[in-house]
Amino acid sequence: MAERGLHLERLRIALGDQVLADVTARIAPGEVVTIMGPSGSGKSTILAAITGTVDPAFGVSGRITLDGAELGNLPPEARRVGILFQDDLLFPHLSVGANLAFGLSPALRGRAARHAAIENALAGVGLEGLAGRDPATLSGGQRARVALMRVLLSDPRALLLDEPFSKLDSTRREQIRQLVFAHARERALPVLLVTHDPADARAAGGRVLHVGGAGG
Numbered sequence: 734m735a736e737r738g739l740h741l742e743r744l745r746i747a748l749g750d751q752v753l754a755d756v757t758a759r760i761a762p763g764e765v766v767t768i769m770g771p772s773g774s775g776k777s778t779i780l781a782a783i784t785g786t787v788d789p790a791f792g793v794s795g796r797i798t799l800d801g802a803e804l805g806n807l808p809p810e811a812r813r814v815g816i817l818f819q820d821d822l823l824f825p826h827l828s829v830g831a832n833l834a835f836g837l838s839p840a841l842r843g844r845a846a847r848h849a850a851i852e853n854a855l856a857g858v859g860l861e862g863l864a865g866r867d868p869a870t871l872s873g874g875q876r877a878r879v880a881l882m883r884v885l886l887s888d889p890r891a892l893l894l895d896e897p898f899s900k901l902d903s904t905r906r907e908q909i910r911q912l913v914f915a916h917a918r919e920r921a922l923p924v925l926l927v928t929h930d931p932a933d934a935r936a937a938g939g940r941v942l943h944v945g946g947a948g949g
Contacts, residue, residue: 737762737800739891739923744782744795746775753791754779754944760891760923765914765937767926770944776927779944780893783925784816785809799891799923815889815922817897817913821880823868829855829879830864836883854882858912874905881913885920892917894926898933910936 739760746754753775760766768776781787783797786809797804804812823832833851841847855861858878868876877897884892894913898906914937917924926937934941 738764739783739925740796740798741779741783742796742798744779744797745793746778746782747792747794748775748790756942756944758925758940758942760925762921762923763918765917765924765926765939767928767934767937767939767941768944769928769931769934769941772929774944776944777895780816780895780925780927783812783891783893784814785812813888813890814893815884815887815891816893816895817880817884819896819899821868821876823876823879823883825868827868828864829860829866829868829871832868832879833864833883833886836886838886838888840888850886854886857916858882872905873901874909877901877905877909878912881909881916885916889922892922892924894924894928896928899928899930907936914938 741756741758744756745752756768756779758766768779770776778787778791782793783804785804785807787793799812799814824835827835830851833854834847837847837850841850851864855863858881860875860878868879871879898910901909910933926933928934
């Protein structure tokens with residue numbers, strides 16, 4: 734039986750002749766591993782390599798597996814890897830509910846079932862009754878919660894976090910941080926967090942990997 738979790742084996746990110754990062758990590762279901770390093774050290778590019786969206790300017794080598802399946806040759810939509818960014822990236826022309834519907838797995842069929850999934854997701858983050866709201870009317874913390882649930886509704890097998898807490902004030906930051914980690918652990922998702930903030934790493938409570946360099 735394949736070993737579950739997200740495994741990076743000598744995942745190397747290079748820009749020209751310069752190696753920015755070389756990471757080996759095994760992230761078990763429900764575990765949070767943090768990557769820290771200065772700006773330009775290839776942290777976000779590591780996440781892009783995992784999702785299959787890396788800029789062609791970067792050279793990528795090594796092996797990435799998720800629950801035993803190699804991801805290297807799969808298109809991004811087949812990898813089932815969810816990612817949260819600094820910006821919530823909610824669609825401004827869609828309601829909160831329609832934003833969440835965008836994340837729903839195609840395997841979930843039927844209008845009633847999809848509506849129930851959206852309502853349950855909102856209830857799970859304390860946003861009951863807000864499906865019809867314009868995202869522009871939400872607070873930063875509320876938008877972050879909607880973005881989280883949109884990712885989780887897509888039924889990912891791993892979760893990547895690219896500084897998703899950095900634009901929140903200190904109170905909301907702590908709340909959303911705990912919310913994200915709790916939902917990921919509840920779903921037994923391996924989590925890889927990229928951050929500049931040592932407080933994020935402490936809240937994650939897992940191993941911390943350091944990368945260094947410049948230029949990417």
